[in-house]
Amino acid sequence: MTLLSISPMHIPDGFLSVTISALFWGLTAVALAIAVRKSQAEFDERLAPLAGIMAAFIFAAQMINFPVAGGTSGHLLGGALAAIMLGPWVGMLVMACVIGVQGLLFQDGGLLVMGANIFNMGIVTVLVGYGLYRTTGGRSRTFKLAAAGVAAWLSVMAAALFTALQLWLSGTAAAGLVVPVMLGVHALIGLGEALITVAALAFVFRVRPDLLNAGEERNGRGWIVAGVLLSLAVVLLAPYASASPDGLERVAQDMGFISTAVAAPYELLPDYTIPFVGSENLSTLLAGALGVLVVAATAVYLVRLIRRPARRS
Amino acid sequence: MQFHALDRYQTGSSVLHRLDPRVKVLGALLTILSTALLPDGAWWAFIVTGLVLLAASRAAGFGWLYGAKRSFVVLPFLLAATTVMFTLPGRPLLGIQLGSWQLIVSDAGLVRFVSILIRGLLAVQAAILLVALTRLPDLLHALRHLRLPAVFVAIISFMVRYLTVLGDEVKRLLRAREARSAALEGRRAGGSLLWRAQVAGHMVGQLFLRSYERSDRIYQAMLARGYRGEWPTSNPHHMARRDWLALAVVVVALLLVQMIGRF
Numbered sequence: 001m002t003l004l005s006i007s008p009m010h011i012p013d014g015f016l017s018v019t020i021s022a023l024f025w026g027l028t029a030v031a032l033a034i035a036v037r038k039s040q041a042e043f044d045e046r047l048a049p050l051a052g053i054m055a056a057f058i059f060a061a062q063m064i065n066f067p068v069a070g071g072t073s074g075h076l077l078g079g080a081l082a083a084i085m086l087g088p089w090v091g092m093l094v095m096a097c098v099i100g101v102q103g104l105l106f107q108d109g110g111l112l113v114m115g116a117n118i119f120n121m122g123i124v125t126v127l128v129g130y131g132l133y134r135t136t137g138g139r140s141r142t143f144k145l146a147a148a149g150v151a152a153w154l155s156v157m158a159a160a161l162f163t164a165l166q167l168w169l170s171g172t173a174a175a176g177l178v179v180p181v182m183l184g185v186h187a188l189i190g191l192g193e194a195l196i197t198v199a200a201l202a203f204v205f206r207v208r209p210d211l212l213n214a215g216e217e218r219n220g221r222g223w224i225v226a227g228v229l230l231s232l233a234v235v236l237l238a239p240y241a242s243a244s245p246d247g248l249e250r251v252a253q254d255m256g257f258i259s260t261a262v263a264a265p266y267e268l269l270p271d272y273t274i275p276f277v278g279s280e281n282l283s284t285l286l287a288g289a290l291g292v293l294v295v296a297a298t299a300v301y302l303v304r305l306i307r308r309p310a311r312r313s
Numbered sequence: 314m315q316f317h318a319l320d321r322y323q324t325g326s327s328v329l330h331r332l333d334p335r336v337k338v339l340g341a342l343l344t345i346l347s348t349a350l351l352p353d354g355a356w357w358a359f360i361v362t363g364l365v366l367l368a369a370s371r372a373a374g375f376g377w378l379y380g381a382k383r384s385f386v387v388l389p390f391l392l393a394a395t396t397v398m399f400t401l402p403g404r405p406l407l408g409i410q411l412g413s414w415q416l417i418v419s420d421a422g423l424v425r426f427v428s429i430l431i432r433g434l435l436a437v438q439a440a441i442l443l444v445a446l447t448r449l450p451d452l453l454h455a456l457r458h459l460r461l462p463a464v465f466v467a468i469i470s471f472m473v474r475y476l477t478v479l480g481d482e483v484k485r486l487l488r489a490r491e492a493r494s495a496a497l498e499g500r501r502a503g504g505s506l507l508w509r510a511q512v513a514g515h516m517v518g519q520l521f522l523r524s525y526e527r528s529d530r531i532y533q534a535m536l537a538r539g540y541r542g543e544w545p546t547s548n549p550h551h552m553a554r555r556d557w558l559a560l561a562v563v564v565v566a567l568l569l570v571q572m573i574g575r576f
Contacts, residue, residue, distance in 0.1 A: 010390075011390070012386075012387040012390050012433050012436065012437060013345050013348070013349065013432070013433060013436030013437065013440070014348065014349060014387070014429055014430075014431075014432030014433035014434075014435070014436045015390065015393070015394065015429060015432075015433060016349075017349075018346070018349050018350055021349070036462060036464050036465075040464065046532055047464065047468075048464060048467035048468050048470075048471055049471055049528050049531050049532040049535065050528050050529075050532070051468045051471075052467065052468040052469070052470065052471020052472045052474075052475065052528075053471055053472070053475050053479075053524050053525075053527060053528035053531065054524065054525070054528065055468060055469075055471075055472040056471070056472045056473075056474075056475040056476045056478075056479045056524065057479055057520060057521055057524040057525075059472070059476055059479075060476065060479035060480055060482065060483045060520060060524075061483075061517045061520055061521070063480070063483050063487075064483060064486065064487070064513050064516050064517055064520070065513065066509045066510050066512065066513035076517060081517070085521060093464075093465075093468060094468075096465075097465065097468045097469050097472055098472075100465075100469065101469060101472060101473065103440075104440070104444065104452070105321060105444055105449075105473075106321075107383075107386050107387075107437050107440050107441060108386070110345070110436055110437075110440070111341070111342060111345055111436075111440055112342070112345050112346060112349055112436070167393055167394075171397065171425070172393065172394050172397060172429055173393050173394055173396045173397060174396040174397065174399070174400035176400075177396040177400075178393055178396060181393075182393075192510065195507065195510035195511070195513075195514060196510055196513050196514040196517055197514070198514065199510060199511040199512075199513070199514020199515055199517070199518065200514040200515070200517040200518035200521065201518070202514070202518070203514065203515045203517075203518030203519065204518045204521060204522065207518070207522060208522055211522075211525065
């Protein structure tokens with residue numbers, strides 16, 4: 001029995017630069033730390049059995065495939081589904097553990113780059129999937145299911161876009177090719193994801209509607225804002241990045257991601273063209289660490305900002 | 314489904330097997346980090362790292378090529394990296410005419426591409442050796458010692474345990490679908506794509522409900538048996554002199570590799 005099919009989204013070790021790996025490990029660690037606190041507050045000691053078995057569920061559900069055409073088959077990634085069924089925080093934990101076990105035990109995705117993998121498939125998908133789904137609070141069931149489908153499709157596209165951007169920023173792939181290819185492939189994979197997500201939700205709606213309505217009363221404005229903003233960013237950025245990668249490169253240069261001094265615009269770590277000296281190494285590490293700190297601080301600040309209006313309502 | 318289908322642990326009693334799991338985890342992670350830090354075209358450093366990994370595979374009693382043979386899982390992903398061959402500026406080596414497209418492979422691009430391939434292959438071998446040498450409870454226990462939050466260890470423990478149970482559940486669902494999907498030879502069978510996706514989706518929904526309800530029952534049962542959030546392991550974890558020595562050897566070897574790769 002084949003347990004896993006190689007997904008084009010699980011980045012192996014060696015394909016991302018150390019700086020990018022560290023940056024996304026930092027972001028992921030911050031998000032997961034918050035997720036642990038929030039879910040423990042809600043589920044207490046029940047969390048481990050619930051999240052553990054739900055992680056096994058997502059892992060097992062990824063084995064359920066359906067024939068598409070020409071010997072290929074569609075199957076689930078599950079980020080949006082997990083977030084809609086279990087809530088965003090538990091959803092993040094579940095997806096992180098699924099990706100962690102896939103990387104650690106099955107070498108489906110690397111260890112050093114696991115932060116990036118969890119970020120793409122476990123945090124971005126949850127944010128987009130849950131945020132968009134929650135915009136439908138109080139609407140009809142058909143409306144909700146339609147929104148869940150759109151959310152599932154867009155969550156896969158968002159994850160693919162982030163994967164492509166990470167590969168590009170690491171100097172592993174050219175933006176002009178990797179962004180349109182990743183988005184093109186995942187536009188199809190995302191359709192399968194959307195269909196299965198909608199059908200699974202429809203089934204649960206019919207059989208145990210109480211499970212899905214449990215989250216309705218909770219405050220969700222922050223999630224809606226975050227999900228919609230991220231989705232908008234993806235929707236706006238994806239065509240731009242595909243159509244004019246030069247523009248993308250210019251933006252990255254302006255923001256200091258890519259040094260302009262080197263002819264090739266894909267240098268984050270000094271490569272063989274530059275003799276490696278200690279100070280270069282140190283500056284790269286420092287830049288990476290600084291980036292992590294800045295991003296972490298921004299994330300904490302944003303979370304505070306988002307939580308405040310939600311609490312007042 | 315047997316638990317062995319998931320656990321990649323290979324029994325043995327080699328020196329590497331007996332090391333403290335923390336040393337194995339750190340050794341694998343440091344090897345992967347070192348490989349990622351090596352600059353493009355550091356061939357000698359790549360070769361030395363590869364030889365060390367082959368030797369480790371041999372020393373563990375798996376044979377020289379155990380890890381190497383299984384490292385090809387990264388190859389499909391290589392497709393993403395092919396583009397650097399053409400886009401990195403450098404001395405042109407080879408021109409490929411693709412319709413109206415002129416693709417030129419540059420020397421810098423080729424070096425970058427091969428380096429990415431080698432880094433990927435080496436890193437995966439380190440990870441494969443780690444899981445082949447370490448029992449899963451020991452691995453999780455070691456991660457706990459290395460400050461992975463307890464809640465993740467607990468979730469992953471449950472996940473891996475119930476993966477086999479839910480895996481069987483999935484197999485039953487798939488077998489049931491097979492049984493329902495009788496088809497005459499040569500005749501088109503089954504409904505539209507939409508219908509097929511719906512069937513798969515209902516199976517996922519079914520699996521979700523069974524899993525969700527199961528998680529509750531399991532929790533109650535485990536509470537009754539005195540579960541307190543961690544799984545015990547019968548192997549004591551303490552760093553002996555041998556373990557420190559092994560860790561030191563790994564660190565020194567990797568520092569040497571870095572020096573070889575940079576000068």
